[in-house]
Amino acid sequence: xxxxxxxxxxxxxxxxxxxxxxxxxxxxxxxxxxxxxxxxxxxxxxxxxxxxxxxxxxxxxxxxxxxxxxxxxxxxxxxxxxxxxxxxxxxxxxxxxxxxxxxxxxxxxxxxxxxxxxxxxxxxxxxxxxxxxxxxxxxxxxxxxxxxxxx
Numbered sequence: 001x002x003x004x005x006x007x008x009x010x011x012x013x014x015x016x017x018x019x020x021x022x023x024x025x026x027x028x029x030x031x032x033x034x035x036x037x038x039x040x041x042x043x044x045x046x047x048x049x050x051x052x053x054x055x056x057x058x059x060x061x062x063x064x065x066x067x068x069x070x071x072x073x074x075x076x077x078x079x080x081x082x083x084x085x086x087x088x089x090x091x092x093x094x095x096x097x098x099x100x101x102x103x104x105x106x107x108x109x110x111x112x113x114x115x116x117x118x119x120x121x122x123x124x125x126x127x128x129x130x131x132x133x134x135x136x137x138x139x140x141x142x143x144x145x146x147x148x149x150x151x
Contacts, residue, residue: 003057009073010053013080017045020083025090030144035137048127052076055123059113062120068112075105082134092142092149099135106131 022038036044056072063069078098086095106128114121142149 006053006057006060009056009076010049013076014045014049016080016083017042020087022087025148026087029141029148032137032140032144035141044130048130051123052127055113055117055120058117058120058123062116066112066116068109068116071105071109071112075102075109078102078105086138090148090150092138092145096135096138096142099131099138103128103131103135 056069059066059068059072078101082095082098082102085091085098106124110121110124110128113124
């Protein structure tokens with residue numbers, strides 16, 4: 001797998017956030033006071049996607065196709081699905097399940113990659129922290145707006 005494939009996967013995942021944007025629906029939802037400002041999300045995600053890509057590339061260079069690489073790909077699928085679930089389908093409940101599963105895969109990836117590349121594992125640590133924050137925010141918004149989830 002070349003760096004080009006890793007870059008394409010990361011860009012395809014990131015494009016989900018560009019396609020399924022918060023928009024007017026999200027602006028009208030009640031949010032906790034600690035919600036980060038809107039400008040923070042694209043900035044943080046841009047940095048994280050670079051780290052995610054570099055981590056995946058380091059793993060691929062060290063080990064090639066492996067369980068850790070499959071986990072890397074699976075968490076990317078869940079990452080891409082979150083924006084579609086939350087903003088596209090407006091299913092905060094399903095998005096919460098998705099982000100929790102994503103965190104489990106991120107933690108598993110870190111555990112699997114740590115013996116192979118400490119740098120690749122460390123590059124995922126900020127991502128894990130941000131996903132915990134995202135899951136917490138997702139749950140808080142869902143709890144504050146139960147009527148906004150289609151039933």
